[in-house]
Each structure stands twice: as structure tokens, then as C-alpha cells.
Amino acid sequence: MGTTLSQAGLFRLSWRAFPSREWEKVFTRQGPDYHLADGRVFNSAVPALRVTDLVKSFGDKRAVDGLSLLVEPGSMYGLVGPNGAGKTTTLSMITGLLRPDAGNVEVLGHDVWSDPVAAKALIGVLPDGLHVFDRLSGRELIRYVALLRGLERRVAETRADELLSALGLAEDAELLVCDYSAGMTKKIGLACALVHAPRLLILDEPFEAVDPVSGDMIRQILKAFVTSGGTVLLSSHVMEVVEALCDSLAVVAHGRVQAAGTLDDVRQGDSLTDKFLDLVGARHLESESLAWLHSS
Amino acid sequence: MVALLVGLRFRLLRRSLAGGTRQRAALTAVAIISLLFTAPFCLVLIVLSRTDLVVARALTVLIGFALMIAWIWLPLFLTGTDDALSPSRFALLPVRASRLIPGLYVAGLLGLGSFLTILVGISSVIGWARSLPVFIAGLAGMILGVVTATLLPHVLTTAFSGALGSRRFRDITGLAMVVFAVGITVVLQLASSAISRSSGSEAVVAALDHAATVLSWTPFGAAWVLPADVAQGDVGAALGHGTVALVTLGALLLGWWAALRRALTTPLDVPDVVGRVTRDSLVDRWFSGSSTAVVAGRLLRYYRRDPRRLLSVFSMMLAPVLVGVSVAGVTAAGGHAGGISLLLVAPLLGMLLGPTLAFDISYDDSALWTHITTSVKGWEDRLGRLLGFSTVALPIVTLVLLMGVVVTGSDHLIPFAAATIAVTGAALGVGSHLGSIIQVPVPPPGSNPFGKGSGGGPLSVVVSLLTIVLALLVSAPAIVVGALSYSAVWARYAALPIALATAGATIAWGVVMGGRRLDRHWPEVLREVTYKR
Numbered sequence A: 001m002g003t004t005l006s007q008a009g010l011f012r013l014s015w016r017a018f019p020s021r022e023w024e025k026v027f028t029r030q031g032p033d034y035h036l037a038d039g040r041v042f043n044s045a046v047p048a049l050r051v052t053d054l055v056k057s058f059g060d061k062r063a064v065d066g067l068s069l070l071v072e073p074g075s076m077y078g079l080v081g082p083n084g085a086g087k088t089t090t091l092s093m094i095t096g097l098l099r100p101d102a103g104n105v106e107v108l109g110h111d112v113w114s115d116p117v118a119a120k121a122l123i124g125v126l127p128d129g130l131h132v133f134d135r136l137s138g139r140e141l142i143r144y145v146a147l148l149r150g151l152e153r154r155v156a157e158t159r160a161d162e163l164l165s166a167l168g169l170a171e172d173a174e175l176l177v178c179d180y181s182a183g184m185t186k187k188i189g190l191a192c193a194l195v196h197a198p199r200l201l202i203l204d205e206p207f208e209a210v211d212p213v214s215g216d217m218i219r220q221i222l223k224a225f226v227t228s229g230g231t232v233l234l235s236s237h238v239m240e241v242v243e244a245l246c247d248s249l250a251v252v253a254h255g256r257v258q259a260a261g262t263l264d265d266v267r268q269g270d271s272l273t274d275k276f277l278d279l280v281g282a283r284h285l286e287s288e289s290l291a292w293l294h295s296s
Numbered sequence B: 001m002v003a004l005l006v007g008l009r010f011r012l013l014r015r016s017l018a019g020g021t022r023q024r025a026a027l028t029a030v031a032i033i034s035l036l037f038t039a040p041f042c043l044v045l046i047v048l049s050r051t052d053l054v055v056a057r058a059l060t061v062l063i064g065f066a067l068m069i070a071w072i073w074l075p076l077f078l079t080g081t082d083d084a085l086s087p088s089r090f091a092l093l094p095v096r097a098s099r100l101i102p103g104l105y106v107a108g109l110l111g112l113g114s115f116l117t118i119l120v121g122i123s124s125v126i127g128w129a130r131s132l133p134v135f136i137a138g139l140a141g142m143i144l145g146v147v148t149a150t151l152l153p154h155v156l157t158t159a160f161s162g163a164l165g166s167r168r169f170r171d172i173t174g175l176a177m178v179v180f181a182v183g184i185t186v187v188l189q190l191a192s193s194a195i196s197r198s199s200g201s202e203a204v205v206a207a208l209d210h211a212a213t214v215l216s217w218t219p220f221g222a223a224w225v226l227p228a229d230v231a232q233g234d235v236g237a238a239l240g241h242g243t244v245a246l247v248t249l250g251a252l253l254l255g256w257w258a259a260l261r262r263a264l265t266t267p268l269d270v271p272d273v274v275g276r277v278t279r280d281s282l283v284d285r286w287f288s289g290s291s292t293a294v295v296a297g298r299l300l301r302y303y304r305r306d307p308r309r310l311l312s313v314f315s316m317m318l319a320p321v322l323v324g325v326s327v328a329g330v331t332a333a334g335g336h337a338g339g340i341s342l343l344l345v346a347p348l349l350g351m352l353l354g355p356t357l358a359f360d361i362s363y364d365d366s367a368l369w370t371h372i373t374t375s376v377k378g379w380e381d382r383l384g385r386l387l388g389f390s391t392v393a394l395p396i397v398t399l400v401l402l403m404g405v406v407v408t409g410s411d412h413l414i415p416f417a418a419a420t421i422a423v424t425g426a427a428l429g430v431g432s433h434l435g436s437i438i439q440v441p442v443p444p445p446g447s448n449p450f451g452k453g454s455g456g457g458p459l460s461v462v463v464s465l466l467t468i469v470l471a472l473l474v475s476a477p478a479i480v481v482g483a484l485s486y487s488a489v490w491a492r493y494a495a496l497p498i499a500l501a502t503a504g505a506t507i508a509w510g511v512v513m514g515g516r517r518l519d520r521h522w523p524e525v526l527r528e529v530t531y532k533r
Helices: A002-017 A020-027 A087-094 A116-122 A138-148 A153-166 A182-194 A212-227 A239-245 A263-267 A272-280 B002-018 B021-050 B053-077 B097-109 B112-127 B132-163 B167-197 B201-216 B222-232 B235-265 B282-286 B291-305 B307-332 B345-363 B365-373 B378-408 B410-437 B457-484 B489-529
Strands: A033-035 A041-043 A049-058 A061-071 A076-080 A102-107 A123-126 A200-204 A231-236 A248-253 A256-262
Touching (some): A087 A231, A102 A116, A256 A263, B002 B021, B002 B097, B053 B112, B222 B235, B282 B291, B291 B378, B345 B489, B457 B489
Parallel strands (some): A076 A248
Antiparallel strands (some): A033 A041, A049 A102
8 A cells, every 4th residue: 555655654764863872761661660649650761751740720620630641652542531521631731732730741751841842842743623824735734844843845845745645635735724624634733743753642632523534544654653663642532442543541530530551451341431431420311301302 | 682682792791891901901991092082073073062153064074974984994903803793603593684683783882982983973962952953953963873883884794794705805805995095095185285285274164164065975974964954054955965864874774684684594604715726836945944934934825815914914005005096196186296194104004014913923823833832932933923024014115115205305215214114123023022922812713804893902902002102112213313314414324224223123122032922931822812712
């Protein structure tokens, strides 16, 4: 398949772009234990992402309430939770778009809030619910992000070409992004997140509004990315997506981590959906409510 | 329905008043400024009862006409984000246009503009309380006038809301704005040259009387002349003017009803498919060296493709057209073109660049996150916007300056070039800095560029005034030395260097300080520019 080839080409570039000494740091699993406020202990020298006791309030509402995460390098990590659980707020704080009230975020050893330039250079971001510069064409947008990321003009243009064809957007590359469908906009956002060959991808609802064909394409790209040593943190409220794709996950509700670990650790023999409803607290519709909705 | 919509409007007003100290301060400032601006007109109208009938008639018609024009123009410039009562919001509800109209109208009256309009109207009624019949005519005229004036923005925004954003519509509005503005400028130029040529107050009164007679037969002047007609005992004129005013009101109502009916059934904006763009344009080749250049390049593209930014380019381009046309008009009418008013256009235009640049970051809306995650430095953002904007704006300012100097005489070159350079540079610098401190709410991307409302209006007025005042303060030395250069030789040599120095220093200040402020406050700025649904 042509797309797979170009994907491989893309990620080879990333290996070369990243100094090998950094990789040793990433893959050496020694170092002190990390004690989190909720009692969990992590042992890892340089995790891909370490989030410690993150807090964010909006007025009286505590959107994120002492949330901690540890994402190992090379993992496909899912962040699941009901609407309003604080997923997007958490991801915004991880990516430097929202200032936390308290807590730390470290990306491959770089603190996002005290050493933002180094940390942000390692992350690729696909936010949910934020605009992109949509009066640019698809190609112009990728190029814009690539040049702002400090890539050479030639490299930026080659990668834009490769990403456009890998994501099936080559035909619409010269169309303005505001004329794209929701799924195409998601894909162009993913291309922008990938263009500088990041080490950590942070994706907020990457499969929302994406059709099955494109969804499969995105899955392939993410798997190739992880296989080549990259790390993915993605949020979703579709359990099936996370169950099929991720090796580890955290269940978030009320701004806190309710359960975290490998997929099997969290499921404990149940299906993820059942376990999730169990953790989050399922609500049952009482038989008498909304009786007027029943016709006849 | 009326009570429901008025209640909604009240709640929104209350919430906007409770929305933070800054918002409240801005609202208060705008209320005070506009009251101070309106009060003299009200006083003039009240005092008119003691003056000559001809003068009273002329001034009432002129003020009333200006009020109508204000209602057409101000909503275009006071863009905000309050579209809670925009017709497309009601498209999903089973309501008819005729049921919505009373509610929307009354709800729309709850605002500063309507309050001030009614104040002006009441003043004119007081001014015309000479006898009972005249008073009644004044009251009728005032009601007709105020209702017509406050209907205008409804009709315009509803008519625009369906097709807004579509390309053809933008071209047509752009053209209409040019024609309208040109018409007004030519009239003003002719009037002012007529007044300046005639000597003595009688001639001035005659000119005003003549203008009032012409304007009184236009849809926007007819209502205001009614009391004067009755006072002069001219029943025929009163009937004629009354008919014009009533027909205007009826036409507006009918127009609103038709537009609303269409807006309710075709709520969505016509997708504005620009089509494919060309690859490898000049912008790509010239603007790709650094983050600053890349940001500037995007801005250049956005001035063509973003309707909201296109509107500001359009209004900038009006300036040279206006200068050209008014010169041609005055010359054709046998007058002598030139004078200080023509020369002032360039520095005034330069001054207005400041607010536009300050607002620019808000137009990015939440897309600004791209600059944050790619670690664009604050000064790169500031300088990039400034360069992109200047590439469009500075040629226009230069053109206007040169036109003025060519028509008026080359001895004005140094003083006015100095003033233009100093003011423009200062405005751009101040705008860069202020834009990083206060982000004004603007209509979100892809929305109605004329989006009106009370949301961002007050704050944008305050930021504009602040930018202009600061820019004038900074450029004052260069302006003074420029003025001295008419008489003093040293000033002739010093004016331009001083202007360039202050301009450069202010721009450097704005870019560096604005950039530092952004570097420290990116997340907060992102929250401010994100459109609150």
C-alpha cells in the first residue's frame, strides 16, 4: 500500500531528527520512585509524560481535581471518561494551552510550564473544539505549522506532500480548510500535529466525526508511530475505540483518575464498557419518567 | 412573544453588565462619552424654540438626517458578539416573522443607542413646542423619525444575515459602501466650499436652508421637517413630507418582514466556497524565512480571504477613492480643491491603523492555539502581524499623502509627511502593545462580519480611543516640529528624522513589550480571543 510506504518514510525522518543520547534517556528504566498524592508509586527515569496532581477550577467548579498520569514511552494511552469529566481541560493543561492552578506536567523530562519551548517541540497536538487557521488551504496550513515549528522550507513542503497523500487529502490540498468536512478537518489537524515528527502525540477525540475509512487510516498511522518509538495519548468517550487501539488507559471522572494501568489491569475480565459504567456510576432511567414520549 | 424576547434581552444586558470589571468600565466609559457627544445636539434642539424659524428648520432636519445616517453606519463599525437575537436563531422554532417583529423591535430598543435617539427626539419635540398644532406635528415627526431610525439596523442586519459571507454579497456591499461614502463626501465638500466662499451669516443660513430643503424630501429627512411645515402654515408640504416619512416607514417594515421571513427559512450562511487556491504563490516564496515572515504571510492571505479583515481593508481603500472623487467633484463644480482637510486624510488614516492592528489577534479566535503550541515567540507574533498589515496599509497611506500634497502644493510635503510617519508608526506600535493587553471580542470566524450587538462594542470603542490618544501623545513632538517647519528652517531638516525616530521607537516598544506580555500570558490571551458561545 502506497500510504504505508510514505508513513514509514515519515517516521524514519523522525528517528534521525532525534539525537540518540535522548533515546537512551527515554528507554533507560532506572531512577527514583515517584510517589503521587493518591498513593500510587511510579518507577521510571524519564516517562514520555508525567502529570502530577493537576488542579484546575473554573469559578466554583473544580474541573480537574488532583489528576496524575504516567505515560510510558512507546505506549498508546487512552484517556476515557464521560462528558464533562475534565479530559479536554487536562489535555489543554498538558499542551500548555491552559494554565493549571496547581500541579506539574513533564514531557520527556521537560516541564511544560517552566521549560515550554523544549517541551512543546516534542509534542504534536490535535485539540478538539478549537479552530484552525481555516482560511488557508490544507497544504498551506500544514506548511504554516511546519515553518512555525522551525522546519526548513523544502522539508516542510516534502512532508506536507507526504502527509496529504498518506491521509487521503491530496486531491483537496488546494481547497480552503473552512470548506472541508468535519472528518477532513480532523485529518488535516492530525497532519499538522505530525509534521514536525513529535515524540508525544496528544489527540483530543481524534476519531470523532471521522468516517470508518479515514478512521482506519488514522489507526494505521498511529500504530506505525507507536511502533517507531513514539507515544500517543488520546482521549475518547467511545470505549470500543480505546479497547481496540490502546495498550494502557486511565478512566477519568469528576476531574480525577478513577482507574489507570494496562488495558487488562483496568478491565479485570469485564468488557471495558461495563467496567467503565461501573467506575463512573451508571444511571438508569426510571420507568415512569418521560412517559409522554411514548406514542399510542 | 414580546415579553419573552424583552425578558431575554434584559437578562443578556444584565449578564453583560455583570461580566467583569473591565466590561463594566468600558460600558460606563462609552455611555459617558456618547452622552457627552449627544448632549450638545439635544441642547441645540431645545434652544431652537427661541430662534428664527428658518434656522430651527434647517438644524432640526440636518441633525435628524445625521441621526439616521448614524444608525446605518455605526452598527457596521461597532462589531460585537451579541447575536443572541439574530433571526437565524429562531429558524428551528415554529414562529412566523410577523409574530417575531414586535418582540425583536422592542427588545432592540433596550440599548444605549435607542436611548440616545429617543433623547434627541424628545429634545426636538421640546424645541418645537411653539403652539399646540406645531407641538403635535413635532411629536408625530419625532415618533416617525425615531421609529424609522431604530428600524434601520434591524432591516440591514436581517437582510444581510442570509447571504452574508458569500462572496458576491461582499463585493456588492463593498461597492455600495464606496458609492454611499463618496456621495456623502462630495456633498460635504461642496457644502463646505459653498459656505467658505460665501461671506456673512446670512449666506450660511441660506446654504443650510437650501441643504435642509433638499434633505427634507429624502426618506431620512422627511419626518423631521413636519413641525416646521406646520409652523410655516404650509399644509401641502406637511402632507408631502408626512407621506414620504410614512412610505419610508412602511417600506422598512415590509423589507424587514420579507428579510426575516427569508432568514427564518434559509438560516444557514451560503457556504462561501472560494474554490481552489493556487500553489506556490508569491506569498509562499517571499514569506517563509522565519516565524515572523510566516505569520506576516498568513496575514496577507487573510486580508483577502477573511471577510472580517477584508472589510477593514475595504474601508482603508475608501480613503484614496474619497480623496480622488472629492477633488474631482469640487473641481467639476467650479471650486478650488485642496486645503487642510485633504492633507489630514493621510495622518488620520495612519492613526486608525492602530486600533485595526490591536484587534487583529482577536480575529484569529481559538486558532491562536497554533502559535502557542508551536512556541511562536511573542515578539514574532507582534512583528509578523505588524509587517503583514503594513504591507497592505502603508502603500494606501502613502498614496493618500502624495495625492494630498500633489493637489495642495509641495510646501506641505515635509510637515504632513512628518505627521503621517509619526502618527502611523506610533499607532502601529501602540496597537501592537495594546493588542497584547486587551483582546476585544469580535464576530467569530466565518460569521457575519457586520455582527452587531453590545457585547464587544463598548470595549472596542475604548481600546480604539485609547490607541488613538496614546498614538497622538507619542507623535506630538514630530507633529509640532512639522508645523514649525513652515516658518523655521531648522525644523524643515529636523521634522522627518524626528518623525522616523519616534515611529521606529514606538514600533520597537510595541513589538518588544507586547511580545513579552504575550510570552507571559499566552493561555490567558487564548481564553480571551476564543469566541464565547
